[in-house]
Structure formats: C-alpha cells, structure tokens
Amino acid sequence: MSQKDPRMANAFDPGKLGDLPAREQALIARRQRTLGQAYRLFYEHPVHVVRGEGVWLYDPDGTPYLDVYNNVASVGHCHPRVADAIYRQATTLNTHTRYLNEVILDYAERLLATLPAATSQTMFTCTGSEANDLALRLTRAFTGGTGIIVTAHAYHGVTSSIAELSPSFGPNVPLGAHVRTVTPPDPYRYPDEAVGERFTREVQAAIDDLLANGIQPAALLVDTLFTSDGVFADPPGFLAGAVEAIHRAGGLFIADEVQAGFARSGSHFWGFQRHGITPDIVTMGKPMGNGHPIAGLAARPEIIDTFGSKVRYFNTFGGNPVSCAAGMAVLDVIRDEQLQDNARMTGAYLKAGFEQLAEKHDLIGDVRGAGFFLGVEMVTDRQARTPAREETARIVNALREKHILISATGPHGNTLKVRPQLPFSVDNADLLLGTLDDVLTSL
Numbered sequence: 286m287s288q289k290d291p292r293m294a295n296a297f298d299p300g301k302l303g304d305l306p307a308r309e310q311a312l313i314a315r316r317q318r319t320l321g322q323a324y325r326l327f328y329e330h331p332v333h334v335v336r337g338e339g340v341w342l343y344d345p346d347g348t349p350y351l352d353v354y355n356n357v358a359s360v361g362h363c364h365p366r367v368a369d370a371i372y373r374q375a376t377t378l379n380t381h382t383r384y385l386n387e388v389i390l391d392y393a394e395r396l397l398a399t400l401p402a403a404t405s406q407t408m409f410t411c412t413g414s415e416a417n418d419l420a421l422r423l424t425r426a427f428t429g430g431t432g433i434i435v436t437a438h439a440y441h442g443v444t445s446s447i448a449e450l451s452p453s454f455g456p457n458v459p460l461g462a463h464v465r466t467v468t469p470p471d472p473y474r475y476p477d478e479a480v481g482e483r484f485t486r487e488v489q490a491a492i493d494d495l496l497a498n499g500i501q502p503a504a505l506l507v508d509t510l511f512t513s514d515g516v517f518a519d520p521p522g523f524l525a526g527a528v529e530a531i532h533r534a535g536g537l538f539i540a541d542e543v544q545a546g547f548a549r550s551g552s553h554f555w556g557f558q559r560h561g562i563t564p565d566i567v568t569m570g571k572p573m574g575n576g577h578p579i580a581g582l583a584a585r586p587e588i589i590d591t592f593g594s595k596v597r598y599f600n601t602f603g604g605n606p607v608s609c610a611a612g613m614a615v616l617d618v619i620r621d622e623q624l625q626d627n628a629r630m631t632g633a634y635l636k637a638g639f640e641q642l643a644e645k646h647d648l649i650g651d652v653r654g655a656g657f658f659l660g661v662e663m664v665t666d667r668q669a670r671t672p673a674r675e676e677t678a679r680i681v682n683a684l685r686e687k688h689i690l691i692s693a694t695g696p697h698g699n700t701l702k703v704r705p706q707l708p709f710s711v712d713n714a715d716l717l718l719g720t721l722d723d724v725l726t727s728l
Contacts, residue, residue, distance in 0.1 A: 295681040295693055297326040308345075309333055327692065328685045337362025340706045340713055342690065353691045353705045353717055356658075359547055359572030360618040361708045367575045367614040374610035382409070382604045392609035395616055397583060399554050401563045406589045409581040409604030413543035413570025414442030416580045417506070419598075420566045421446055423584060424537050426592040430501030433461075434491045434531070436469040438696040440513040441506060441541055450506060453513045453696075463500055465491035469514035470523050473651040473662065474670060480517075485526030492534045504566075505531040505538050509556030510545040515695035516653055516660025516702070518550065524560040537588070540564035543580070544658070547572045548619050548707060551629030551656025559655065575615050579608035624707035631711055632656035635703070638718040646725040648673055659703040660694065672697035676728060683724045689717060 299317070302310055309331060316324070332350060336343040339361040342350045352362070360367065374388065382389060393407050410416045425431060433450055435441065440453040448454060449461040460466070467487035470480045488505060495502050505527060511517040528538045545556030546569050553559050555567065565588060570580030581603070592598070602608070619625060636652060639661050643649035650664035650673075663673035663680070677699045684691050694702040705713070 370610045370614035388606040404583040416568040418444045430503035432495035432500040432502040481523035488527040502534040502536040508541045518655040537565035543570040548625035574611035577611035628656040635714040661701040672699040
C-alpha cells in the first residue's frame with residue numbers, strides 16, 4: 286500500500302525508519318519481526334505511548350499529547366471508575382454466559398433502557414466487527430435475503446463477511462457480489478439537492494439493481510455518522526426515506542453505532558436518534574467498555590427469535606461478567622459526569638471554532654458533524670472543492686509534532702477526523718484550535 290494511498294494518508298513509511306531516533310527504530314524493528322507487515326503505524330514519526338489519563342497520552346519522557354482521535358477510551362483514558370469495576374469483578378468471577386449470573390442481566394437491562402422499546406433484546410460479542418457479523422447472520426435468517434447496501438467508503442469491520450461490506454479497504458478487498466454501494470449523504474459536494482431525497486433515490490436504485498440480478502435485499506447497513514465516508518450528520522432526518530425504502534423491499538435497517546454511539550453526537554445517545562427512526566438492529570462496540578473489549582447488538586425480539594430457533598449462539602468471552610462490569614461503569618460515568626451534555630456544548634464550541642478558522646484559512650472547505658465527532662474538510666480550491674489530500678497529511682503530522690493527535694478520513698483522506706474523549710474541555714478545544722491555526726498559517 287503506497288504512502289500516497291488516501292486510506293493511509295498519515296501512515297508511517299517503513300522506508301524512512303532510519304530517520305527516527307534510535308529508541309523508536311529499535312521498537313519498530315521488534316514490531317516488524319514479531320507482528321509482521323500487515324499492521325500500520327500512525328504518523329511520519331510514530332508516537333510511543335506508555336501511559337494515558339483523561340484526554341492525554343504520555344510518551345516515555347513524560348511528554349503529554351492531547352488525544353483528539355481515540356474514541357475507544359470514550360470517557361477518558363484509564364478512567365478510575367472503569368478500571369476499578371474491572372478489578373473488582375475480575376477478582377470475584379469471570380466466566381461465560383452458560384451459567385446464571387446477574388451481572389450480564391443488570392447490564393443488558395441498563396443498556397436496553399437507552400434504546401427504543403422495539404429493540405428490546407441484546408446479544409454480546411467482543412468486537413464491533415463480531416457484532417456486525419452477527420447482525421448479518423440475524424438479518425439473513427430473518428429475511429431470507431442476502432443483498433446488502435452500504436455507503437461507498439464505509440468501514441464496518443474485519444471479519445471476512447464484513448470486510449466485503451467495507452469498501453474503505455480498497456480494491457485489494459473486493460466487495461461481495463451481493464453488495465451494492467450508494468453515495469453517502471454529502472451536502473457539501475451535492476449542495477443543490479435535498480440530502481435525504483438523493484440518498485433515498487440511491488438506496489432505491491441499489492434495491493432495484495439487486496432485484497434485477499435475482500438477489501433479495503436483506504439490509505441497509507450504515508454507520509449513522511458516516512464517519513469513514515467523511516462525517517455526515519446533518520440535516521437531521523435524512524435517513525428516514527432510505528429506511529422506508531429498504532423496509533418496503535422486505536429488508537432490515539441496521540444502524541452501525543460502533544463509532545457514533547454512547548453519547549458521542551451530544552444531541553442524542555445514539556446516532557440514529559438524530560433522524561427520528563427506529564432500527565431493526567443496532568450494533569455497537571469500541572467505546573462500550575472504555576478500552577475493554579466488549580461489543581454487541583440490540584434487535585427486535587422476533588429477529589433474534591428467528592435466528593435462535595435455527596442456530597445456537599455462543600461466544601466464549603462475549604458478555605462475560607468482567608466485560609459487563611466495564612460496560613456498566615461506562616454508562617455510570619456518562620450519566621454521573623454529564624458527558625453527553627459536555628459533548629453537545631463543548632462540541633458546538635469546537636465546531637464554531639473551526640468555522641471561525643475557515644473564515645481565515647481558505648484551505649478549510651467545510652466543517653460538519655455533531656457533538657464530539659466532527660469533520661473538517663480541506664480543499665485547495667473552494668469553488669471546485671478540490672481535495673487537499675497532501676496538505677491534510679501535512680496538517681495531521683504537523684499537529685503530531687506539536688503534541689496533538691488527530692487523523693483524517695474520507696475517500697480522499699482530506700477530512701480531519703475530530704473524535705476526542707467525552708470529557709474534552711473548552712480549554713482542550715482552545716489548545717487544538719490555536720495549534721491548528723498556527724499549523725495552517727505555516728502552510
């Protein structure tokens with residue numbers, strides 16, 4: 286994969302190993318020997334981290350880095366309440382779901398209470414990829430169909446069945462014959478047309494094409510903030526027509542909340558709630574355990590019952606008591622520290638700050654998103670909306686040198702992916718905005 290590949294716009298180039306300090310050279314050499322060539326490192330100068338706390342990561346010398354990217358530790362790196370919950374449960378009991386135990390039930394009830402009443406049953410996995418894989422199995426069992434519709438640069442996971450639904454992997458991971466892609470709901474590049482109407486029309490065309498090829502549509506699967514496509518959150522409600530279209534075709538709507546869920550959008554706990562719709566299946570992961578590997582899905586009971594009547598489901602670690610204790614602690618912290626409100630208010634402050642920078646720097650073409658998931662698209666020509674891919678990579682790496690960690694997204698790798706932890710403060714936002722201002726001025 287070349288260094289100019291937009292999917293790895295800010296990746297380390299192993300050919301430049303000799304440019305790094307001796308300590309990092311030695312670590313990367315060990316990594317290459319033991320982990321092989323499939324893994325990738327961020328940044329031209331990879332970051333060596335040994336400790337995390339709140340919104341900060343620290344290198345071996347104690348240098349702090351403001352983390353504006355890692356939403357897995359959503360309530361803050363190494364949050365003491367989550368760590369304590371893991372410790373207490375790990376020193377009490379950890380086993381699988383084939384024994385009776387209250388912890389999984391307590392957590393399931395708390396989790397389901399955040400969701401629509403229709404999605405009243407849950408199943409647990411360890412990763413978001415597993416959750417989407419399981420959702421696909423449920424969907425096929427319930428609908429009898431196989432056809433899946435996703436957006437053109439979507440990412441949904443790494444299992445074989447889900448990788449072929451993830452066009453962001455590029456041409457070396459071909460899509461399945463049963464997969465159709467649609468243009469994401471992008472009001473920046475299609476400003477003259479209603480976002481929802483355009484998206485609905487594309488989904489309907491994909492449904493028609495599946496049927497024309499003898500493939501029964503099974504599901505429309507979307508990341509509800511369209512995070513790999515470039516981050517699209519507005520206007521609220523644009524998903525409703527597409528959901529109606531897939532339902533008319535006998536398919537299901539799967540809301541992938543692995544990145545968008547758990548209060549990240551600020552206005553709502555789940556991304557799909559911004560659109561006033563009720564999914565048939567909701568998948569979740571990443572921030573669910575604040576770094577502890579827990580994921581899962583919620584679905585309408587009849588969907589799970591149909592699957593369960595045909596297939597037994599067992600996941601050795603999915604839903605274990607330690608994972609559920611971590612998940613419960615995350616819900617407690619979000620509630621007690623009012624982190625959804627913080628995502629809404631500080632996220633709006635941060636977005637306004639980016640919009641002010643756009644008035645000063647022509648390189649910023651668009652600012653969009655919700656809460657603590659924002660996209661700042663860089664262009665070399667505002668009128669033509671020409672993607673500034675190379676400039677974006679330079680910005681990401683320049684911010685890293687100034688001890689701020691961020692990444693890029695979208696099909697051209699020209700959109701800054703702003704995804705801080707939920708405790709991110711106004712002071713943190715000011716530091717990010719001021720540093721970005723300096724970097725853009727230097728460009």
